[in-house]
Amino acid sequence: MNIGIVTSDIMGKTDELISEIAAKLQAEGVALAGIAKVLGNETPGDHHCDMDIRVLPNGPEIRITQTLGQGSTGCRLNPAGIAEAVAKVEQSGIAGAGLFVLNKFGPQEADGHGFCEAIGTALAHDIPVLVGVGKGSRAALERFVDGMAEALPPEPDAIYAWCKAAMPR
Numbered sequence: 444m445n446i447g448i449v450t451s452d453i454m455g456k457t458d459e460l461i462s463e464i465a466a467k468l469q470a471e472g473v474a475l476a477g478i479a480k481v482l483g484n485e486t487p488g489d490h491h492c493d494m495d496i497r498v499l500p501n502g503p504e505i506r507i508t509q510t511l512g513q514g515s516t517g518c519r520l521n522p523a524g525i526a527e528a529v530a531k532v533e534q535s536g537i538a539g540a541g542l543f544v545l546n547k548f549g550p551q552e553a554d555g556h557g558f559c560e561a562i563g564t565a566l567a568h569d570i571p572v573l574v575g576v577g578k579g580s581r582a583a584l585e586r587f588v589d590g591m592a593e594a595l596p597p598e599p600d601a602i603y604a605w606c607k608a609a610m611p612r
Contacts, residue, residue, distance in 0.1 A: 445571035445609045446562075446592035449602060450581065456597060457575040458482070458494075461546045464573070464602050465499060468542065473610065475499040476540035476565065477558070478528055480547075498531040499544055505531070525551050529558055537564045541610045548576040553583035562587075571609035573602070 451457045458480040465479040481495040481504055494508045507524035537543060543565035551557030565572050574592075576584045584592075595602050 445569075446566070446588050447571070447573045447595045447602070447605045447609065448584065448588075448592050449573070449575045449595050449597055450577065451597035453597075457577065458546050460597055460599060460602060461544060461573065461575045463599060464606060465544045467603065468606060469500060473541045474539055475542055475544055476535060476537040476570070477532060477542075477544035477561070478546055479544055496528055496546060498528060498535060500535070503531065520550060522551065525557050529561060532558070532561050533564075537561060537570065538568045540565070540570050542606055543570050543572045545572065545574040548574050548580050548584045548587070550580065552587070553580045559587065569611065571606070573606060 449457055449460055451460065459482060462479040462482050465475055469475055477499050478496040479499060481497050493506070495504050495506050497504050505524055505528045507521055507528060509521040509524070543562065545552075545558050545562065549557065552559050552562075562572055562574070574584070593605070595605050
């Protein structure tokens with residue numbers, strides 16, 4: 444099992460790192476599966492809460508958050524958006540990828556839903572998985588991978604090097 448985990452204490456940095464590494468690898472011709480955050484699509488003043496993701500390798504882009512109104516404190520994650528993204532990833536074909544990318548192991552995955560099955564499919568096909576995770580879901584991810592993952596420093600060169608080393612030649 445080959446899983447690299449990226450976490451940054453800087454808000455939005457994990458998404459940025461994962462998306463930039465995915466773009467770099469894709470530009471090099473690496474076949475990717477999974478999702479990456481679309482950078483720069485945040486609504487001004489939302490503190491990076493709006494999130495559009497791109498299904499790898501070629502889209503579509505899907506909004507996975509919802510607007511709950513001013514003063515709302517509930518989770519903005521849109522389960523229907525996540526379900527759509529999961530379906531699109533599964534339809535795009537994970538088996539032929541060189542790397543599976545998940546920008547964030549979040550609340551859906553922490554509950555055993557979301558992209559958990561897709562991660563399992565990638566691993567069953569010996570496809571390495573690069574996954575971002577925040578503090579809130581880190582313990583759930585640790586349980587999910589059962590000690591079989593490597594924590595990567597939140598540095599582009601280190602993440603890129605891990606990806607290149609982990610991918611089948």
